[in-house]
Amino acid sequence: MKEKLVFLHLPKTGGTSLHHLLSQSFEQKEICPERYNFLMSMNESDLSQYRFFSGHFSLKDVPLALRNQNVVSVFRDPKERLLSEFYYLRGLTWDFVEEHGIEHAAIAKRSDLLTWLRGQDDIGTILRALAVPDIDQRGEEIFKSEAIESARRSMRSLTAIGIFELFDVTVAHIHATLGLKIPAKTTHMQITPGSGKVGVVSSPFDSSAEKRFERTPQIEEELDRLTELDRQLYDYSRELFHAQVSANGLTLAKALLNLNERIGAERDAVLADYDKALSERNTVTVERDIALSERDIALSERDALSAACDHAKRYPWKYVKHAAKLRLQ
Template identity: 35%
Template sequence: MALSETESLVFMHIPKTGGTTLHRLLKAHFADELICPERFARLEAYSLEELSRYRFFSGHFDRTNVACIPGSPKIVTLFREPKARILSLFYYWKSHKWEVIEAKDLAGPRMAKSMRLLDFLRCPLPGITPNIDNVMTRTLLPQFVVGPNREFGMAEELVLPEATAFLDNMECFGVLEEYETTVNVIWGQLGWHRPATIPVTRSRDKFSIYSEMEEVEREDITPKIEQELDRLTRYDTQLYEYAVSQLATRKSSIPAPTPRRSVA
């Protein structure tokens, strides 16, 4: 259903899914004063009156954050092949130069810079596990929980049904590996003109092009690394495959786009 002039839109930007381009494309449909400035999980710091002023919210939000937004906002998110997402995060963090890490006190990059990939994947520290252990699935659960033994805060047999049910109720979603289809489906469901071109805002995973980063060696994926990646994505892989199948279904059923101006 098309986004009305009074409805709000939320982009739940899961880290390292390629969401920066999508954020910018969505943002272009809203006047600056209608865009919430919060890009991290701090919506609870805003009053209801403040949140009511905005019609576009985009950030690293989970369901607890989204629940802070008044009304019934339409929700969009983007998925990425889960193992590729973890590897992207590791090399993104590891690519930061030491002087940048120290100057900005970047905890995640500091740990990644000091570790080999296998050690990183096995690390139990709270600065790492919430960023790599079935993150996409946890984001769609009622609460983002990573217990002492990596529990989900709910019975594990309920984890995937809960996540897929929330996904089914989203206005629209997509996957990085099918970016053009993703944009076409989302824009069609929101009732917007599809972009003539889809800009690339970053050279994906080539982090050394940025002044604060440097080239790092990519490690071979050994059987032990593959085993850890399997463990860390056991639910995310199922969720991702479900999203891919549902995207194909939605692609076949979206209506022809109707002319629509940007929100003023």
């Protein structure tokens, strides 16, 4: 793998999970803390101390020196990504939104789905992330074709790409391409907005905001309008992804074989630990049964002695006569 890795994390594409997995191949001091689109504001000296850059970056805002390193990204069906973003923002608690001043989340929470969609621009997330240079002529057909071709060139230049809907294959493909060990399992994680902290999905989400809106013809029309450009790029990304996986087949197959062997070894180790624990449990059970048996014998002897004592108290003369006979003998 080249010295540095840049992960272009498009929102709601499983990027936080992939960030977490990739970060395990780097020391904490090698991971750039910048998770938003401000790499250009960092000087060369600051950038040089890090090896892993991961965040909501647009390619045009990634310093050229980093673009020549390993760059990866994951893409998702544009309609599903847009809906996921809406419900994610809508699910944040009001306390959290107000505390961190997340205005776009407040808009989503105050809006129904159709109203929110009508307030979005039609430059898709993929196009905005990959088109170089900057997008500044919205709506013109010439601009659209040029921007899409620019984004396609950028997509082809990426070291590896992934598809959200094929996330397990994506994880294996990206790790294999980078020469990294494929993780045995993935955990769904997401970043807490406004904090930059990554973790397993939890608060600050409001379970009462889980209402799903019916996808009416009007909503479908808005989704089509908003994702027209990104749909072309997403379809292209799937073609590239399958081509990359096919071309990377031998490397990926070897990596998956190593993964299977590692999982098998870990499974055997777990089974061995289980058998050992089972054996120890059986030994403890036998020892317990012996102890219980000895306890029962002791209790039986105690009961016999107690009965003899009670008998002696009730019929003391019998024991006096018996003692006298013993003396005479």
